[in-house]
Amino acid sequence: xxxxxxxxxxxxxxxxxxxxxxTKMAFGRKVISAHSHVGYLEPWAFYxxxxxxxxxxxxxxxxxxxxxxxxxxxxxxxxxMPNYGVPKQEQPFSxxxxxxxxxxxxxxxxxxxxWVSGLAQNAERNETAFRMLDEPxxxxxxxxxxxxxxxxxxxxxxxxxxxxxxxxxxxxxxxIPIHFHTGSGGSSDITxxxxxxxxxxxxxxxxxxxxxxGTSGHIxxxxxxxxxxEGGYQIYVDSSWAIGFGPRKLLQEIDKTGVGVxxxxxxxxxxxxxxxxxxxxxxxxxxxxxxxxxxxxxNAEEQYFS
Ligand SMILES: [Zn+2]
Numbered sequence: 001x002x003x004x005x006x007x008x009x010x011x012x013x014x015x016x017x018x019x020x021x022x023t024k025m026a027f028g029r030k031v032i033s034a035h036s037h038v039g040y041l042e043p044w045a046f047y048x049x050x051x052x053x054x055x056x057x058x059x060x061x062x063x064x065x066x067x068x069x070x071x072x073x074x075x076x077x078x079x080x081m082p083n084y085g086v087p088k089q090e091q092p093f094s095x096x097x098x099x100x101x102x103x104x105x106x107x108x109x110x111x112x113x114x115w116v117s118g119l120a121q122n123a124e125r126n127e128t129a130f131r132m133l134d135e136p137x138x139x140x141x142x143x144x145x146x147x148x149x150x151x152x153x154x155x156x157x158x159x160x161x162x163x164x165x166x167x168x169x170x171x172x173x174x175x176i177p178i179h180f181h182t183g184s185g186g187s188s189d190i191t192x193x194x195x196x197x198x199x200x201x202x203x204x205x206x207x208x209x210x211x212x213x214g215t216s217g218h219i220x221x222x223x224x225x226x227x228x229x230e231g232g233y234q235i236y237v238d239s240s241w242a243i244g245f246g247p248r249k250l251l252q253e254i255d256k257t258g259v260g261v262x263x264x265x266x267x268x269x270x271x272x273x274x275x276x277x278x279x280x281x282x283x284x285x286x287x288x289x290x291x292x293x294x295x296x297x298x299n300a301e302e303q304y305f306s
Pocket of ligand 1: 035036037269272
């Protein structure tokens, strides 16, 4: 880049000069992230792109890289899961071994969520994942219907039902949550999850990633929050990708009623989202500091690190 140097102007620094350890930032409070991704994701011709592209920064591929990122942001502990986003069923499964390795090498700072799928074609891959479930630090399962299928049990055929029941049973036996991607519209819409919650949510811990997914998802989730939790359903949320009003409103409700104070967790969802904006989304909300302590680390400590 050509650059005419002037006094008082900041010097342009090319991205090459930034490479190495991540920029250190101070956030001034204890944080545990209950949702971020690790592992290589190949470039892909996403949407109308004619070229192969990687829309986000690379995710950590080694424990050292992950810890270096965590140290730079002051993240004390992280629950990590496979990176995904390209339409290949085997891709996220291929990172389960890396999750096990990171949880093992993380010396108590890293917990892992293993990838499983409700699609019949992945039955064998699920079995391989189940065999890793009792490895140290493996504390959750992760599912997303972005790669096909639906969370709505009313739409499952017998094979799909059996596959899901196996996944739910493995999680239940270990009392670990299943993280489910939510997003507005299509099979990830929260309305598709309500039947799953109704059927399995009393026995299984169901973590709704992205707080229901978008405006309608947040509104519906907040509408049902109190009834679901008081009704004995074990639902959890993280505020990654959530639109400002959603976490603000839900945290204010929790501050008022105390209902679900142990169910709201902080997740940075790096490298797809960014730690900085996710942090301030919670930090900027006008609720008691006790609630923020729970959200920023207390609930995750209880769920994934004790
Ligand atoms: Zn994510």
